[in-house]
Amino acid sequence: MAERISAAEHEVMEVLWRESPLSANEVAERVAARRWSIRTVKTLLSRLVAKGALIHEAEGRRYLYRPAVARDDYVAAESRRLLDRLFGGRLTPLVAHLAERDDLSPEDIAEIEALLKELRS
Numbered sequence: 331m332a333e334r335i336s337a338a339e340h341e342v343m344e345v346l347w348r349e350s351p352l353s354a355n356e357v358a359e360r361v362a363a364r365r366w367s368i369r370t371v372k373t374l375l376s377r378l379v380a381k382g383a384l385i386h387e388a389e390g391r392r393y394l395y396r397p398a399v400a401r402d403d404y405v406a407a408e409s410r411r412l413l414d415r416l417f418g419g420r421l422t423p424l425v426a427h428l429a430e431r432d433d434l435s436p437e438d439i440a441e442i443e444a445l446l447k448e449l450r451s
Contacts, residue, residue: 333381334411338364342374343383347401351387351394 335343345360346352352360358371366374375395378384383404386393410419417423425442428434434442 335378335381335383338366339374339378339381339383342371342378343397343401343404346384346395346397350396352396353389353392353394355392357395 341361341364342357345357349360354368354372354375357375358366358368361371375384375386375393379386379395383397383399384395385398386395388394413419413421413424417427425434
């Protein structure tokens with residue numbers, strides 16, 4: 331998937347990563363809190379198909395949609411883009427930035443320490 335997806339498209343992807351295949355109506359039901367019309371949902375689904383993020387297959391008179399990319403792969407690619415764009419591809423400046431702004435809770439620090447300990451083993 332070369333093209334980035336918007337925040338709205340990401341919400342649709344989250345629905346389909348949790349449960350798929352789904353029809354456009356089923357996706358619309360699951361994002362009902364957004365109060366998007368079925369037309370809006372269908373537009374988002376079409377854009378995601380065009381971007382290669384979703385695939386669809388005909389079932390009678392409707393299409394069923396499923397992710398073409400695993401969530402873990404998407405998260406890895408987006409994380410890499412963020413690191414590359416804002417921190418020169420390095421993780422340490424990101425963690426330092428969060429620590430300097432007091433955005434790391436004691437629980438976060440403990441989890442990072444445990445992860446580092448595990449990585450060293």
